[in-house]
Amino acid sequence: MRAAVVVSGLAGLVLAAGALAGCAGSDGPAVPAVESSPSTAAPSAADGVATPQSSTPPASPVPSGAVNEDTGEVVGEHAVPVWDAAAKASAAHAASAAMTAFLRPELDYETWWADLEPLLTYEAAVGYSYTDPANVPASKVTGPAVVRDGDSAYLASVEVPTDAGTYTVVLVRADGDAPWLVERLNPPVAKG
């Protein structure tokens, strides 16, 4: 699946370049063509999910720089993430940093939270902001982080050993330019 992402990522660059060239010089409101010519090729079943051939062109070129009215995102502004050695290394670093900040039961809450909060997603911050650092059962990271291969270049699952067992840190990034942020600091699975 990773390989597929990388390969079709290249195809996407070609498509994006085509879209750029197509819209250069056209300032008027490009009325989107509603009709399209979807590929008639049978969907492939690779990876268990059939996806349309990546050669299927978009129905209408979306102008680069167009703003998504619902999310505020700018089309083409950020790179599509790729799962490569650099991504793994940055995920391992982010996971270790977050665990190091999390495992400081001796700290007062304000100091602990000020260091941890910037490393978390908003959703994670809402949850972990109510944790009392004195109740965290581990006190230090005891070894290097191990990055597991997963199903998406947007996600990383990283095992971080501590003096109270191995945590599994789930990280997510919004795009290829965005930092890894922590979604979950999953403790060792309780026995019994």
Add this chain to the structure above:
Amino acid sequence: MARGKGGATALAAGVTAAALVLVLSLVLAGPRSAAAGCNPPADAVDVDPSALPATQVGTFGQDQLGVAAQILAAGRALGLGVRDQTIGVMTALGESSLRALDHGDAVGPDSRGVFQQRDNGAWGTLADRMDPFASASNFFRALAVVEGRESLEPTIVAHRVQRNADPFHYARFWDDAVAIVEAFAGTDLPLTPGTGGQVCTGQGVASQAFVNTAGWASPGAGPVVSRFGMRANPGKVNPGQYRLHAGTDLAGGGCDGPIYAVADGVVIDASLHARVGGVGVIAVDHGAGVTTRCLHMYASGILVRVGQQVTAGQQIGRVGSSGNSTGCHLHFETLVNGSPTDPEPYMATVGITLGSQRKDRP
């Protein structure tokens, strides 16, 4: 086993934490949820703790059910509803498996009792902490002042009382808690198994959509109410500006209509985005460079978490109207290698006609 330890040291820090969350919420400036109608009413106190089930419930025997009865009675005495009572049982399951433990653990050697309350002044005397009814009463008094708890996941409500390390620890104990409370009630209650980590606990089991032979499903009910393309923004944020409507809008069955994963994949976003009015977003990476997104759910309508695997046709959300929206609908996006792509022709290539009222090609 015990992980949570409520704390009074905590009270001061708790206020700070609440303030921080308040600030974060203000930044988001969007509705966190519209959960009022999806949980049992707070005053629904119907479970009679004296009706101890005659036999064991699941793996829980008479001693543990006796402790559960004390917890239910404590919640009832404080006028709390069945959802709160069940959160109490869930918390005790996660702390002690419903046993009045006379010992703590590595992180809290001073923790005692069913709720593993610490010796920090917040939870009364040792006798109080060891007594199921008294300790449950103190637990529920702290729970009763958790702001907006009807709009929070059960595990998060428990965590805000216990302040343990892992906010998501208790979710896995919800189903057992529901089974125990229903055994006392002698009837099904408006509490749904599998919702210990969801805001809405009373809306029944999630549904499953039709999946075609190619492994694809429709994200929600039709008809199509707005198409993909550049347009003058009709929304309430930046109205009239020339913007990309990056998806297809579906009526989706109206408010709370089911939203489905269109194919197998993994959730890469399940949150409210701050940039445009706190719009709810669920994004699923299906592999091969294909990502789909659903927008406008409220927090209560986001039923999945980042990192969760989903299957085609699995319900992942409920239709809402958060963000740049003037009424409940489902905005569905397909992104190919990160580029917004018209969902209607894209989905047609996998045999799904968006907005169709009939079953798509089986």
